Amino acid sequence: MTLHKMLLLLGLLSCIPPGVAADGLPAAEWAAREMRYIASQFPGRLAGAEREFAAAEYLHIQLSSMGYQTHTQAFDTEYNYVFANNVRQRRLLQSRNVIATKPGVSGQVIVIGAHFDTATTLHEVHEGVFGGEQLQGLDDNASGVGVMLALARELANAPVQHTLKFVAFGAKELGMKGSQAYLDSLPPAERSRTLLMVNLDSLLTGDALYFNAGKRTVAANPAAGAARDRALALAAALGIDARSNPGLHPDYPAGTGCCxxxxxxxxxxxPVLAVEATNWSLGKGDGYMQTALPGVTGGSSWHRPDIDNLARLPQLLPGRLEQRARDSLRILLPFLLEASGARPAP
Ligand SMILES: [Zn+2]
Structure with missing residues (x-):
């Protein structure tokens, strides 16, 4: 083999996504590798940007290679900003969800979701340089997507009673557009057969894992908090520090999440189970201050290219990717096996 061919081959090998090549890895290490891969290979994956599409392609490949029926759901949406001088800017664009299905037998559905887009800035809208900024979004939300992929990988052969749908949402940062587009696309019968939605968003920077229910569903029927209570009980039995919103802010009642x-x-x-890492006891008690760690100035890494990246976050929080992936999976795997009717939790 000529040197040229060898270099070419090495180049090709380095393009193999780590999840595909590393199938023997334990789930938490595998999830952490996915987090690193998504953050490093698809920075600036804001709604409508080329990198959001490329990330969607990657997620499609990963989920379908696990054996799931996978499809991409494109939807039209828009940026709609009012600038300081009251100038309105509207920009139409297309984003997409990636949906992977494992059919059950009961006719009922559990959705496990995580958004894969990153936030955008007024500067980007103004200059029309979508994807131009290098926000890696490691915490928000390569972390949630990495854990979602690992759950999908672990559950691919589980004998589920209820259908599992893993959904990677686009355009969350424009106001939950992907999840709304997903719901809008459902026939009313499937909506009413959806038992639970588990959402994974920003699992790294925050001081602890939180499990919260939905404000409206719990207000209508406290039984909608059952998934939250079950996840907290599993965490307690495993000795993992998992919490629920203590309700210090009047807009966010105890045990419910937001945003x-x-x-x-x-x-x-x-009914929903919102999984995130933050610290609802800090700041205004609204969940927006993730940590008191001095290196995270202002207490939050959300939407910050200077912190939410692979150079800075693991330096501030050594071992955090693997640890949070492990804690999340140790709770959520038995939880989902039980909730889907595949196997009772220990
Ligand atoms: Zn997020």
Whole structure:
């Protein structure tokens, strides 16, 4: 083999996504590798940007290679901003969800979702440089997508009673557009057969894992908090520090979360389990301050290219990717096996 051919081959080998090549890895290490891969290979994956499409392609390949029936759901949406001088800017664009299905036998459905887009900035809209900024979104939300993929990988052969749908949502950062588009696309019968939505968003920077229910569904029927209570009980039995919103802020009642794709489902009357890492006891008690760690100035890494990246976050929080992936999977795997009717949790 000539040197040229060898270099070419090495180049090709390095293009193999780690998840595909590393199938022997334990689930948590595998999830952490997915987080790193998505953050590093698809930075600036904001709604409508080329990198959002490329990330969707990657997720499609990963989920279908696990044996899931996988399809991409494109939807039209828009940026709609009002600038300081009251100038309105509207920009139409297309985003997409990636949906992987494992059919059950009961006719009922459990959705496990995580958004894969990153936030955008007014500067990007103004300059028309979508994807130009290098926000890696490691915490928000390569972390949730990595854990979702690992759950899909672990559950691919589980004998589920209820259908599992893994949905990677686009355009969350424009106001939960992907989850709304998903719900809008469902026939009313499937909506009413959706038992639960589990949302994974930002699992790294925050001081602890939180499990919350939906504000509206719980207000209508406290039984909608059952998934939250079950996840917390599993965490307690495993000795994992998992919490629920203590309700220090009047707008966010105890035990309920906010501000991610589960809200679309909560509004549609579907019980939700919102999984995130933050610290609801800090700041205004609204969940927006993730940590008191001095290196995270202001207490939050959300939407910050300077912190939410592979150079900075693992330096501030050594071992955090693997640890959070492990904790999340140790709770959520038995939880989902039980909730889907595949196997009772220990
Ligand atoms: Zn997020």
């Amino acid at each position: 991610s794709d589960q809200e679309s489902f909560d509004k549609a009357g579907i």
